[in-house]
Amino acid sequence: MAPSPILLAIADGVAEITFNRPDKLNSFTAQMHGELRAALDKAQADASVRALLITGAGRGFCAGQDLAEIIDPKTGKPGSVNATLEDDYNPLVKRLQSLAMPVVCAVNGVAAGAGANLALACDIVLAARSASFIQAFSKIGLVPDSGGSYFLPRLVGTARSMALCMLADKLPAEKAEQWGLIWRVVDDAELMNEARALAKHLATQPTAALGMIKHMIHSSGANDLTEQLDLELELQMEASSTYDYVEGVGAFLEKRKPAFKGK
Ligand code: T3D
Numbered sequence: 001m002a003p004s005p006i007l008l009a010i011a012d013g014v015a016e017i018t019f020n021r022p023d024k025l026n027s028f029t030a031q032m033h034g035e036l037r038a039a040l041d042k043a044q045a046d047a048s049v050r051a052l053l054i055t056g057a058g059r060g061f062c063a064g065q066d067l068a069e070i071i072d073p074k075t076g077k078p079g080s081v082n083a084t085l086e087d088d089y090n091p092l093v094k095r096l097q098s099l100a101m102p103v104v105c106a107v108n109g110v111a112a113g114a115g116a117n118l119a120l121a122c123d124i125v126l127a128a129r130s131a132s133f134i135q136a137f138s139k140i141g142l143v144p145d146s147g148g149s150y151f152l153p154r155l156v157g158t159a160r161s162m163a164l165c166m167l168a169d170k171l172p173a174e175k176a177e178q179w180g181l182i183w184r185v186v187d188d189a190e191l192m193n194e195a196r197a198l199a200k201h202l203a204t205q206p207t208a209a210l211g212m213i214k215h216m217i218h219s220s221g222a223n224d225l226t227e228q229l230d231l232e233l234e235l236q237m238e239a240s241s242t243y244d245y246v247e248g249v250g251a252f253l254e255k256r257k258p259a260f261k262g263k
Contacts, residue, residue: 003020004020004035005019005020005021005026005029005031005032005035006018006019006020006032006035006036006038006039007020007057008039008042008043010042010043010046010048010049012200012203013048013049013050013051013200013203013204014049014050014051014052014053014196014199014200014203015039015042015043015046015049015051015052015053016052016053016054016055016196016199017036017039017040017043017052017053017054017055018054018055018056018057019032019054019055019056019057019061019062020056020057021057021066022056022057022058022059022060023058024063024066025056025058025059025060025061025062025063025109025110025112025115026056026057026058026060026061026062026063026115027062027063027064027065027066027067027115028062028064028065028066028088028089028114028115029066029069030069030084030088032066033084033087033088033089033092036092037092040052040095040099044099049101049203050101050202050203050204050205050207050262051101051102051103051104051199051200051202051203051207052099052101052102052103052104052199053103053104053105053106053195053196053199054103054104054105054106054118054119054122055105055106055107055108055192055195056107056108056109058108058109059108059109059110060108060109060110060111060115061107061108061109061110061111061115061119061131062111062112062114062115062116062118062119063110063112063113063115063136064112064113064114064115064116064136064146065084065113065114067140070084081142081145085145085146089114089118089145089146090146092118092121092146093117093118093121093146093147096118096121096122097121097214097218098214098215099211099214100207100208100211100214101207101210101211102123102124102199102202102205102207102210102214103121103122103123103124104122104123104124104125104126104195104198104199104202105118105119105122105124105125105126106126106127106128106191106192106194106195107119107125107126107127107128107131107133107173107182108128108131108188108191108192109128109130109131109132110131110132110134110170111131111132111133111134112133112134112136113134113135113136113137113146114145114146116133116134116135116136116148117144117145117146117147117148117151118146119133119182120147120148120151120152120155120181121146121147121151123214124183124198124202125181125182125183126182126183126184126185126186126191126194126195126198127173127176127177127182127184127185127186127191128173128185128186128187128188128191129173129174129185129186129187129188130173130188131172131173131185132170132171132172132173132176133164133170133171133173133176133181133182134168134169134170134171135148135152135164135165135168136168137165137168138165138166138167138168139168143165144165148165149161149165152164152165152181154221155179155180155181156179156180156181160179173185204260205260205262206239206242206244206245206248206260206262207244207260207262207263208238208239208242208244208262208263209239209242209244209245212235212238212239215231215235216228216231216232216235219231242263243261243263244258244260244261244262244263247259247260247261248260
């Protein structure tokens with residue numbers, strides 16, 4: 001039996017999802033999308049899970065859509081892309097962004113096409129020093145999808161986004177960090193230790209507040225100052241009604257480590 005293209009392991013409050021088609025650089029098939037949805041359902045249904053970690057098996061993180069799978073056997077040509085974008089990639093990007101818990105991405109190798117943009121949809125991105133990011137779309141006559149044209153200008157500005165997308169050049173992880181595309185580069189051998197430690201730490205933090213932080217940061221691009229101040233007020237009221245707020249203030253005053261429950 002072929003190994004599952006998606007692995008899920010839950011421990012220490014973290015759901016770790018591994019893209020697992022290493023021979024094809026973890027490029028996405030329809031089966032993989034289905035199994036990823038099921039893994040996310042399982043993680044979200046588990047009350048112990050307070051952080052998500054996504055990574056890839058083997059030497060690649062994810063090379064985007066499996067290009068062999070999109071060939072229509074009748075014509076021998078690539079079929080329409082509508083269904084997979086509408087049914088798979090777009091809901092996945094929105095789900096990662098709206099998940100009310102932190103999503104850490106450990107980019108272990110090349111991240112190309114939709115694979116690069118799925119990484120950018122995550123909240124905190126670590127990358128191995130040898131990893132790279134490629135907006136590969138224009139090499140095959142396509143345009144960026146899976147949020148690339150949304151995330152890139154916001155993260156690195158118009159000039160860099162335009163060249164990355166038009167040239168489809170490989171952006172090494174260190175430059176991606178210098179440009180502010182990702183949070184941090186770590187040595188290859190340390191990537192998973194660091195990413196797991198980070199996700200495990202986040203899983204002990206005030207999850208409800210972290211979910212609200214996500215919502216605030218994502219909303220800020222579309223809001224003016226008044227709207228953003230109003231949102232801060234609304235969410236601060238919500239945050240200050242949580243158990244973790246009382247625990248956090250109490251722990252500070254009692255000079256002890258807080259024991260957050262995530263609510
Ligand atoms: O059409 C739609 O459905 C719409 C959705 C679009 C979303 C997208 O993501 S479009 C963009 C798709 N991705 C790409 O265009 C990237 C294609 N891959 C590459 O350009 C290169 O593989 C890389 C630059 C990522 C890495 O190069 P390299 O030299 O390190 O590895 P390689 O030898 O090219 O790949 C290793 C194997 O993975 C190889 O298989 P083989 O020959 O050993 O059996 C290669 O064919 C396979 N592979 C890599 N990427 C894909 C893939 N197989 C299928 N689809 C891929 N995307």
